[in-house]
Amino acid sequence: MSNALNLYNEHFGLSERPFSLSPDPDFLYWTDEHKRAYTMLEYGVATRAPITLITGEIGAGKTTLMQHLLNNLDDDLTVGLVANAHGDRGELLRWVLMALNQLTEPSANYVDLFTKFQEFLIAEYAAGRSVMLIFDEAQNMSRESLEELRMFTNINANKDELLQLILIGQPELRDIIRRPDMRQFAQRIAASFHLTNMDEKTVYSYIVHRLERVGGREHMFSRKAAKLVYQETNGIPRLVNQLCDLCLLYACIAKREIVGVEHVRSVLADGAYFGPNANTAGDDSTI
Template sequence: MYTDHYGLTGRPFQLTPDPVFYFDSGTHKKAMAYLGYGLAQGEGFIVITGDIGAGKTTLVGHLMATIDRARLTVVRLVSTQVDGDDILRLTAQGLGVATEGMAKAQLLDRVERTLHAQTREGRRTLLIVDEAQNLPVAALEELRMLSNFQAGGQSLLQIVLLGQPEFRDKLQKDDNLEQLRQRVIATHHLDPMEPEEVGPYLVHRLTMVGWSGTPTFTEDACIALHTLSRGVPRTLNTLATRLLLHGAIENLSVIDADAVAVVAEDMGQDSERADAPADLSGHPLLDRVAALEAQVEEQDIVLRQVLTLLIDWAKDDGKPQRPGSPRRAARR
């Protein structure tokens, strides 16, 4: 609906990671520099961490779009709670190695042979493991062992680990991961966007789908959006999508902080997420969001009353109740 209203060719703030919409924020620019340095070394581990929705997957997608895929074989895994043997088999499958009925020793041999073949063809191999915080120590150790494969002093496999902040803590503090820590050649934690980056971020994504300048976002709207999203791109995308829908319904050409406040109420934003900076004190956004908890509680009470009436009606097969019955009393 809002795409037609504003003449857009697509959805600028979709939640599905898409490298086409990659935005070179300060923290993402640093991450790309570390990734570039790490890949140039051609060995060891590169570790990128960040909160949920920080843009890790989009970052890697952008990286893949900028490298020469003819010279680099990329295997991507999204890990779950898998043990060492499972991560080995997943890696082998990603390399096109059959795993059914194979003992671990045979599988390791097949994987090493495949990596050697890639090297002889002038191709390097990169393994990207997402959600690395889910991996037990045994699986991480298996990955470390895979990184030992070499030919003529050159590493056959380089590994990128993507994870949430708890993975960074685990990697730093777990004594069982000392050998893996020594193999990490580059690491970066994706921080939230800065307040001044929100406006350019919105414009960048809108421009990618044919934005003609309408709607515009005021400075106070950008400040409010940063406050509510805390600078997390995925949360910001969710808010921005709802704002465009609200703008289309209300026929807005300018989106300001009042519009953000209305959308925040509609989305059920908790007042604790509206910890505004000092220069927002007294802003209508804060008053509206602060009142939200009471509004939600009132709606909850009404909903429970309606559900009670429906349950009573079902129990009575929809028959009318005599005066003074509990159900009729509930209607008064």
């Protein structure tokens, strides 16, 4: 596998793989929407908003933005990252305390856990630090867990902000929060942004950006190839990465220096790409 990857990079003169599926803030492409989403994150942090909400489709770049934020936070913030929390409110507290490196006894009940959490927040505040909890994949949290997060924000007193919450999730999270029985939770959200998909022009610029980041040339992808990539991925960054990665591999196998529309069609025809429009593979009626 490593030899195949080396051949891929050497063929195009790349320093590393440009379209990895793993979120990497070093490759972050600042679309106008990502700039606004990140500004909203910064605003939430700076104003110590009780709850900041960022939503978007799977692969829209939410996790990459979050990682970029983590790399640029001040030292006076203690951060806990909770990914895919599940269970009742007692289990949620265990997830939170674990994220904050606080050990808990298996026999501890809800009151014990909440007391430990509150004492930790107060101790951090006394030491000149505030606490931020980031919940990734928050759309998977139950209504009970979301209500528990609202109760967390009650720990803040007057102007003394001990705790901030950032929720990152898919679009259905917005639908959950907009329900009438979630009105009190929604009122605690002081900053929010919803990331939509990239348009055709942005997809081409995104491809060029990632290629140039690893020493590639601007015109390694033809405009027609990029257009078909956009159509097949609906402009979702993670899917763009998946399809472009395979297209580079196919162009390498064909010993071509430029990825053309024929390479995209070959990937689609071979069923190597599993995107939302995969069943229409090879349809070139709009190219």
